[in-house]
Amino acid sequence: MPMARPKKPARKPAGRYHHGDLPRAMLQEAVRTIQTRGIEALTLRCVGERLGVSRSALYRHFADKQALLSAVADEGFRTLRDELLRAWEDAGRGRPGFEAMGLAYVRFAVAHPSHYRVMFGGLVPTQEEAETTADAPGPSAFQVLVNAIVEQQAAGLVRKDDPLQLAQFIWALVHGVAMLVLDGALPAAGADALVTFANERLRAGIAA
């Protein structure tokens, strides 16, 4: 029996223990589960099983289920910010850009209903530290809106109220539309029509 091929490499058992990046894998699996089977279906046990890892192992990377949900919410806010920004710029900023932003917002919520609910469902405690978190994913997405407003004010397109209050007002509007659609309060097919209507009335309300 010459040269028995060793079953395990001498130094490390196949690159760490099980995964190259377990935290990242956990986050992806959580998002996937939420998207395909809803929030109720997300259990740590199931995540561990799918990843071929003991469930206790997960606690090495996230303090608890809350922390994992927080990460899911953050990921959602980053994606949302990116899509808002792209819609705004692709439509050439200004008034058409702003309308595209509103539509993109609602479409994000409709495309990822459960993910959106994790972001706003009260499951994750928002605003832990009120300071120094201006670059956190949530505030960052909000900032895109504020910037668009300020720019339109400078261009004489929007009345010169406090940009922050204007942004809160508008965020509330699109958020409300998104939630009504998610709750089935109006047929999902009517969502775009409502956004169009809302864009008209909103413009009439905030024009300079």
Added chain:
Amino acid sequence: MPMARPKKPARKPAGRYHHGDLPRAMLQEAVRTIQTRGIEALTLRCVGERLGVSRSALYRHFADKQALLSAVADEGFRTLRDELLRAWEDAGRGRPGFEAMGLAYVRFAVAHPSHYRVMFGGLVPTQEEAETTADAPGPSAFQVLVNAIVEQQAAGLVRKDDPLQLAQFIWALVHGVAMLVLDGALPAAGADALVTFANERLRAGIAA
């Protein structure tokens, strides 16, 4: 041993078994728990314990936890409708009445945050039967808003768009404001200020 006083009444053991109205008691206890300790704290076991009844007994009156939550949501919609209607009438209808309605809506949400979340958090499947449910608590609250809009249109206060679409637009706005406050996106103290601002801009957007 003459005339031994019977320990139990001959006919019925102290008025039914344990409660005069267990379903009602369950609903009240559920609302109370949600209001004081949050949604997470609501468990059927705990409800049964507080009511001095076995937990299996609860299933005689509500099919499952979902059904109890549905009842909680309905109760919330009825209360909300009543408060909207009262605000509208107490403020003398018309424009001041409408503004009072908006304020009352947001204040209801702020006063009962967890209850409000049960109504809109996606925990209870809305719009089961799309028909014949116009008198269900949810649609009924919505109808108060629609009526107020139609009345203002007739009085020449609001532009004559489709009242339903106008109502959806406005509901989305107040709902969004409420959610932002509940999520702590803006300080609860600033809620009234935002509502005032929103009322102004909204009026500018929908005036006839």
Added chain:
DNA sequence: ACCTGAACACCGTTCAAGT
């Protein structure tokens, strides 16, 4: 008709112990 007691399958979380 209404309720109890015990059981089942499932959670999140912890902790000693392994490599």
Added chain:
DNA sequence: ACCTGAACACCGTTCAAGT
């Protein structure tokens, strides 16, 4: 440093059995 196995306390739900 990272992971496992077994355990703990807690759920919702069911069901035979009691009155």
